[in-house]
Amino acid sequence: MNQNEYIPLPYEYYGDNVRWFIATVxxxxxxxxxxxxxxxxxxxxxxxxxxxxxxxxxxxAQCVLPTTExxxxxIGKSPxxxxxxxxxxxxxxxxxxxxxxxxxxxxxIELPTLTxxxxxxxxxxxxxxPENLFSTLVNFIKPRDIGIDNSxxxxxxTEKVRTQRLKTAVRFFLNLGYTEKQxxxxxxxxxxxxxxxxxxxxxxxxxxGFTSSRFVDLVNFSPSFKNFDTxxxxxxxxxxxxxxxxxxxxxxxxxxxxxxxxxxxxxxxYLENTQSGFKDEVEGKAIEILESIGE
Numbered sequence: 001m002n003q004n005e006y007i008p009l010p011y012e013y014y015g016d017n018v019r020w021f022i023a024t025v026x027x028x029x030x031x032x033x034x035x036x037x038x039x040x041x042x043x044x045x046x047x048x049x050x051x052x053x054x055x056x057x058x059x060x061a062q063c064v065l066p067t068t069e070x071x072x073x074x075i076g077k078s079p080x081x082x083x084x085x086x087x088x089x090x091x092x093x094x095x096x097x098x099x100x101x102x103x104x105x106x107x108x109i110e111l112p113t114l115t116x117x118x119x120x121x122x123x124x125x126x127x128x129x130p131e132n133l134f135s136t137l138v139n140f141i142k143p144r145d146i147g148i149d150n151s152x153x154x155x156x157x158t159e160k161v162r163t164q165r166l167k168t169a170v171r172f173f174l175n176l177g178y179t180e181k182q183x184x185x186x187x188x189x190x191x192x193x194x195x196x197x198x199x200x201x202x203x204x205x206x207x208x209g210f211t212s213s214r215f216v217d218l219v220n221f222s223p224s225f226k227n228f229d230t231x232x233x234x235x236x237x238x239x240x241x242x243x244x245x246x247x248x249x250x251x252x253x254x255x256x257x258x259x260x261x262x263x264x265x266x267x268x269x270y271l272e273n274t275q276s277g278f279k280d281e282v283e284g285k286a287i288e289i290l291e292s293i294g295e
Contacts, residue, residue, distance in 0.1 A: 017094030061100040153226040185262035188286035
């Protein structure tokens with residue numbers, strides 16, 4: 001081989017897919033085992049509302065240090081970033097956006113808001129009571145529908161109630177900012193999973209077929225966890241918390257059919273149902289709802 005010839009890199013290379021971000025440091029005091037990291041809330045990806053995405057669910061990001069530091073354990077300095085610092089970085093895993101690394105900080109001027117100047121200390125909310133935090137948003141975006149038989153958690157509901165719950169769910173997701181097809185496919189996934197029955201008996205419970213720890217999270221979310229509107233709120237809460245990865249993929253697609261379609265994302269990454277034919281049922285129901293809206 002000619003020594004001047006270059007050997008091309010493999011077609012798939014992890015450095016080809018780069019996503020950068022700007023974020024705010026939320027916590028600069030990492031726990032044991034996370035030394036040198038800071039917890040960040042990424043602008044445009046993580047909601048700034050703590051009732052949508054609690055602080056405890058935010059990622060701990062590694063920080064790049066200058067080459068003047070040792071670069072090995074026990075030698076060199078730790079990052080000196082403070083809470084509320086504005087930082088720039090990139091994701092090590094590209095479009096999956098789960099492994100952030102900070103490359104530097106951005107200088108900025110902070111001024112207190114009118115609310116902050118009028119109170120003794122900042123109210124950062126109580127992450128231990130997600131229902132109380134989430135209700136503020138829900139009071140504004142939850143459709144005021146009648147006929148959903150909200151507190152009925154029996155295994156059987158009338159078709160009239162089921163239809164009204166379907167309409168309510170689509171409007172709920174639309175009001176959260178999802179597109180028409182995203183809202184419809186989310187609703188279709190819940191419909192095929194539970195027929196929109198909120199019953200909490202059996203292995204898969206509620207409208208989302210919640211199992212094990214997810215059902216425990218639902219119970220802790222609100223004392224009214226058996227209500228239809230509460231379970232809808234919990235779906236949105238999960239998508240902005242523990243199911244943020246599903247939410248990221250959902251927001252990147254607007255196709256009910258085809259490759260990497262919404263039905264596949266909802267069934268595989270949110271509903272966690274890989275049963276044969278389930279995705280096709282969700283896709284078919286989504287198309288049916290979309291066509292009925294068109295009519």
